[in-house]
Amino acid sequence: MNHGAIFVIARLTLREAFRRRLLWALVGLTLVLVVATGWLFGKASELSPLEGGTQQLVLSQLLVMIAFMFSFVLTMTAAFAASPAIGPEIENGLLLAVLARPVRRADVLLGRWLGLAVVVVGYALAAGYLEIGAVWLTTNYTPLDPLAAPIYLAGETLILLTLAIVFSTRIAPVASGAIAVVAFGLAWMGGVAGGVGNVLNNDTLRNAGFVAHLALPSDVLWGGAMYALEPPPAVLAAAGDQARIFTISPFFAGTTPPLEWLAWCAVWIVAALAIGVLLLRRREL
């Protein structure tokens, strides 16, 4: 494989992203959102009659919900950035001139993926840390693992980006983006079903969650993000019975994702990219 070509295509993708207004519009909106939510958190904290561990629990749940919305924005961004990455460039002839060079189809797919991955992961990390920083500034709330939470979100985005880019080798951009977003929703619901199955000790629901995680492990990483944004266990313990109601919420994770599931996320990305390369190689130009 021509690693040089992968990096040339990745750089090209990055340059294209930075020249498009969409990325800068997204950055601007994110900054507005961070300022607005920071202010909201400050007000909520100031006016809340709650205190101690309970207040921290409420703040964590608010933060998790904002993170959930943010993860949806990230998913949409990844899906709609990646879905036109390959197919339209074949149809409009742009890739003909590129592939007539000493460049393999795999180089194009992996280069596009790498370039977009740098954009979405960079955006997820920057926006995630800004948000956590804004909440800390206005409320003094420090989640369990503030460094890990945006990394989990970035990983989740990477999975959706991979899915959309694989679809983009064969499916029209709008359909490809829409399928990726719907798949994200289904995976989340599968994760919620699995969580409910655990609480109710119901094997059917638990298995549904397991299958959903296998098929699209984005929810595994979302679970990691939620856990990282929750208060430390000592705070939860101090909150006592009041904490228990939160533990059955779909926005609560009792543990960090097991290592084997994190490994599965990495394997899933590699396998999906391999399938994408195979699909692209079999496509007629």
Add this chain to the structure above:
Amino acid sequence: MGAAGVATRPAPTERAPVIETRELRKQFGRIVALAGLTMTVRRGEVFGFLGPNGAGKTTAVKLLLGLSAPSAGQGRVLGAPLGDLDTRQRIGYLPELFRYQGWMTAREVLALHCELARLPQSSRPTGIDEALELVGLADRSNDRVETFSKGMQQRLGLGVALLGRPELVVLDEPTSALDPVGRQDVRAIIGALSARGVTVFLNSHLLTEVERVCDRVAIVDRGRVVAELTMADLVVGGGVRVRVTGLPDAAAVAGRFGRTRLDGEWLVVDAIAAEAVPSLVAAIVSGGGAVHAVMPSHHTLEERFLSLLGAAHDGPADGAAPPSGPETRA
């Protein structure tokens, strides 16, 4: 232009083959795009690949460049099997469906292709300037491609194809978006490439363009080469025009020498062998006619193209070549 440029080099048949294909076939499901392409293009030739729409010309180009895999058959380009990655460094290609990154400037597009083609870093700035100059885009080099007209984008595509001084340049309908001045420029560029010993594979359905620049052509129809000829063979056509008076039934008298028709005082005899011309003249004179002039009959390329396609269509209906195989006079 092309023929004149190769006058001092070895005869075409002595030069090394740059493109060789044997029974190259491409099928999309049940549709046969290329039924069995067999041809040879030699170093330094300007080779025209002619055919009607849907004849399989662009499919053939994609197979040669490794952009598509053949369903059967084999081929070599610049000595390597079709699709060889490293060989692509030595090939320049202007696609029929040309499109370049609209958000980049012309210079940036060329720089990108320098990187993709793995050209030495030191030669890139000069190569880019040369290409821009050659295709007439030097004064628009820092403008975004999306502000270019179709013709300018095609010029840019030609510049991209010429980067790195390739040994083989494949041009797929290179003047489809150009005005007459642009077409003339492209002909001049092809002439310069030919003079430099670069092999040019010109895929076109514009007969006048092919007539002016090519040394040799292959006529392809329904996925097969129906004729592979030098330009001289293609346009001369092997007929004579004889100016005859005093013989009203001259056409009947000459009938045994070939297809005949009368054009005023001129008797036109098609497909007559050169050695049979004195016998034709003798037959007219012995029949009582007076012969004032005998001239070779030149077909236009269009006439010859249509007659070759007509002959191919009169053959087997499944797209296969006539039993005698393609007409070849290289």
